[in-house]
Amino acid sequence: MKILQLLLTFLLVVSCKEKQTHPYTYYYWKTNLALNPIEKKALAESTTHFLCIRFFDVDKVNGKFEPVAVITKDESFSTEKEIIPTIFITNRTFFEINESDIEFLAESIHQLIQKKVKEYKLASSNEIQIDCDWTAGTKDDYFKFLTELKKISGKEITCTLRLHQVKDKNLMGIPPVLKIYLMCYSTSSPLENSDKNSILDVNILKSYLSKLEDYPLKKIEVALPIYSWGIVTNHLGKHKLINALSKKDLENPDFKKISDHEIEILKDGFYFGSFMNKGFRIKVEEISDEQLDDVTRFLDKKLSSYNIIYYQLDSKFVEGRRF
Incomplete structure (x- = not known):
């Protein structure tokens, strides 16, 4: 029992040292x-x-x-x-x-x-x-x-x-x-x-x-x-940044989810202050x-x-x- 207590104490000390x-x-x-x-x-x-x-x-x-x-x-x-x-x-x-x-x-x-x-x-x-x-x-x-x-x-x-x-x-x-x-x-x-x-x-x-x-x-x-930001990629593979986008901003019926952090636009329109075409992709980095x-x-x-x-x-x- 004492050995177990010593081991737990040691692990607690080590974990505290790891997180300053x-x-x-x-x-x-x-x-x-x-x-x-x-x-x-x-x-x-x-x-x-x-x-x-x-x-x-x-x-x-x-x-x-x-x-x-x-x-x-x-x-x-x-x-x-x-x-x-x-x-x-x-x-x-x-x-x-x-x-x-x-x-x-x-x-x-x-x-x-x-x-x-x-x-x-x-x-x-x-x-x-x-x-x-x-x-x-x-x-x-x-x-x-x-x-x-x-x-x-x-x-x-x-x-x-x-x-x-x-x-x-x-x-x-x-x-x-x-x-x-x-x-x-x-x-x-x-x-x-x-x-x-x-x-x-x-x-x-x-x-x-x-x-x-x-x-x-x-x-x-x-x-x-x-x-955080969003990286917009157009049909030509060119990119631009939109500041302060997050994953929750990608929740839109006009977007098709590609991964947890990336979508494809399904419909031409204004998104996040810019006009974007169908097929554009947005990748969020947080x-x-x-x-x-x-x-x-x-x-x-x-x-x-x-x-x-x-x-x-x-x-x-x-x-x-x-x-």
């Missing part, structure tokens, strides 16, 4: 700062002190740097969370860029962040997060930019890290930051003909991160997906709690501790979730 609890928050990626009651509740229940808000994007248009989709703010928006300004920069922004361009870009981004923080009275943190899918060809100039932004702003500069940038770290380089945000999604392109979930295929992720423990930067936060648990169990073996940032804070994605 991580502090979590969200990315806010919509252009207008506004929270409905579901989003307010989800944010209030999150367990870190911060929220990552995308302030604007930066692109290069006709050879000039341009801020794109700069945030606006609804009067009702409020949160006690510390705000981490997050800036998405296209990789092409760093094509054929010189030293003075880098200085100008860093100064312009810093000034626009300050302007928005002041204008909207946001409790900004001492951190600026940069999101860029840099490549081997742009890494040197991108890394110079990160260093320059730190010098100009006096802030802690952090950046995102894609899966391929971990796997090919010798080619892609190591960014000059103290902390990175590992993006555990976009494991393949949604515009390819594939039976895999392009948002998150756990086996692909594990393959890319098999040597994560060897990555030189050790302060790592983890971004996990909770979003992320289950089981997939997220699988990822965190894997990462728990690679990382000592980390916060989770869920992408993204939207009532369509947070309602009914088990965090």
Whole structure:
């Protein structure tokens, strides 16, 4: 009897160790700062002190740097969370860029962040997060930019890290930051003909991160997906995305079920705001709690501790979730 009790105790301890609890928050990626009651509740229940808000994007248009989709703010928006300004920069922004361009870009981004923080009275943190899918060809100039932004702003500069940038770290380089945000999604392109979930295929992720423990930067936060979309395929095999579709959206008498996540349209008409012809197919990609648990169990073996940032804070994605 004592042996059985010891065995049960051991199994209980092991199972508890396998499932760690991580502090979590969200990315806010919509252009207008506004929270409905579901989003307010989800944010209030999150367990870190911060929220990552995308302030604007930066692109290069006709050879000039341009801020794109700069945030606006609804009067009702409020949160006690510390705000981490997050800036998405296209990789092409760093094509054929010189030293003075880098200085100008860093100064312009810093000034626009300050302007928005002041204008909207946001409790900004001492951190600026940069999101860029840099490549081997742009890494040197991108890394110079990160260093320059730190010098100009006096802030802690952090950046995102894609899966391929971990796997090919010798080619892609190591960014000059103290902390990175590992993006555990976009494991393949949604515009390819594939039976895999392009948002998150756990086996692909594990393959890319098999040597994560060897990555030189050790302060790592983890971004996990909770979003969904529908991939529409027409008669020519071309694809487009419809944001925030779920399996329940496929319940329609004008749809023929092909699988649990895919339908064929039986009748020409407007669906989800777009006109679609008979024969078009829609495949929904969602992320289950089981997939997220699988990822965190894997990462728990690679990382000592980390916060989770869920992408993204939207009532369509947070309602009914088990965090």
